[in-house]
Amino acid sequence: MSTEPGLSVIQTDPILRVDSVTKSFGKKIIFNNISFNVQAGQVVVIVGPSGTGKSTFLRCVNGLEDIQSGRIVFEGDIVNAHSKNIVSLRKRIGMIFQNFNLYPHLTALENVTLAPMKVLGESRKLADERAMDMFRKVRLEHRASAYPSQLSGGEQQRVAIARALAMNPSLMMFDEPTSALDPETVGDVLAIMEELARDGRTMLVVTHEMGFADHVGDRMIFMDGGTIIEDGPPSELLKNPKEKRTQQFVNSVLRPN
Amino acid sequence: MVILIDYSFLLIRGLGITLWISWVALLLAALIGALIGLGRTSKRWSIRFLTGVYAEFFRSIPVLVTLFFVYYGLTLLTGINLSTFVAATIALALEGSAMMSEVVRGGLQSIAKGQREAALSTGMKAWQVELFIVWPQAIRVMIPPAVGVYVSTLKASSLASVIGYVELTKTGLLIRESVRGHSGSLLILVVIATIYVIINFAISRLGAMLEERNNFVN
Ligand SMILES: Nc1ncnc2c1ncn2[C@@H]1O[C@H](COP(=O)(O)OP(=O)(O)OP(=O)(O)O)[C@@H](O)[C@H]1O
C-alpha cells in the first residue's frame, strides 16, 4: 500500500501506520476514515486546500489532538492523546510549526537545549555541545546567544528545526514551515529540509511548495474534503493526476489566478 | 511643626507597621491568588466555577465589611480571639487574593497556545511546560498589575485603624488628637498623605524596574 507495486523494495514494518482514522470537533467531522503508512526514511508531502484538516492531522499523530475512531500506530505504539505514555512518544516525533513557536524568554541556544536537558536528562555541557552541532547543521552557529525577537523569521524557523533535531526524533513533522516567511528566506529553510531528507530522516511535510514536494518528496498525499483523494509519487500527482480535484488543485497552486 | 518633629519616631514606626502588614497580606494574597487563578484556568468546569465564585465574592465586598466579619464574626463563630493584626491581615489577604487571581489568570491566558504545544511536542511533561515555559513568561505579564494590587492593599491597610490597629493612619489620627488645638492638627494629615504618596511612588518605580529586568522582548 505504501510503496508502488513493481518496485523491489524490502518491505519492513512502517514507522507510522494510520488506520481508518476519523477526527471530529463536536459534530463537525474534519477528516473521515483516513489510512496510509509511512516507511522509515520516506519524505511524505501532504498537500490540499485550506481547512482540509492537514494541521489537525499532524496534531493527531503526536497526540496534541485526540481521534474519534481508527488507530494511529507509531513505531509499534498506539498513539493515545489521553494516555500517560504519549509523553514518551512525543520525544520521538519532532514538530515544526508555521509560526515557529520559539520560547521568547530563552535564547536560541536555550530553546534547543531545554528538552534534551529536561526530557532526556542530558547535562548542560553535553546539551550545549550537541546544540552547537545542530546550529551548524542549520547554519546559525553565530546566532546561538540571540533571543528569538532578535532573529528573522527564517532564522527563527531554523532554530525551531534545530530544537526538534536536538531530540533526535525518528519522525519529523513540518506544518507549512515556510508559509510565514519572507520569500527570500524560504529557500534557506527548504535547503535545510532537503538536507535532512538526504540524511535519511523520515519526514511528514505539509506544504504548498510544489517545487520542494516534487524535488524532495518520495510521496505526495492530496487531501480534500476530509479524505485522501490521491496518494503517489509527487511527479505523478503533479504531471498526471488521476483525479479531477487533484488536477484542479495542482493547477491553482502552480498557476495562481 | 516643632511638635510634629517630636512625633517623627511614632510616624516612622507607623509606616513600618503599614509596610509590614500590607507585605504579609500581599504574600498571602499572592499565594492564594496563584492557586485561585490557576483554578480559574482549569479544564474542569466545577473548579473554574468555584474559584470564580471566590474571586467575585471577595472582590465585591468592601474590605471594611470583610474586616468586621473576620474580627467580630470569626470570634463569635469560633470563640477564638483574633488579634487586630491577624484579623486585618486575613481581611486584606482575602480581598488581595481575589484581585491576584485575576492577575494570575490574565497572565496565564496571555501566553499563546502554540507555546504549550511546542513544548509538549518536544516530550516535556505538563508540569515542566508550566514551570519552564508558561510561568516565566506569564510572570512578566503579571508584574505591573500585581504592583497595582500591592498599592491598593497598602492603602486598604489603613482601614485596620477602625478596629484599633495602630498602623500609619491610626498613628496619624492619634497624634492629631493629642495636638488638638495646635496648628499641627491639619498638618499631620498632610504629612500622612505625603508619606503614602512617596511610598506608593517608590513601589511603582520598583515594580517598573522589576519589569525592565524581566523584559526579554527587545
Ligand atoms: N480546536 C478546534 N475546534 C474546532 N474546530 C477546529 C479546531 N481546530 C481546527 N478546527 C477546524 O478544523 C478544520 C481543519 O483545520 P486545519 O487547521 O487542520 O486545516 P488545514 O488543512 O491545516 O488548513 P490550512 O491550510 O489553512 O492550514 C478547519 O475548519 C478548522 O476550523
Ligand SMILES: [Mg+2]
Ligand atoms: Mg494548517
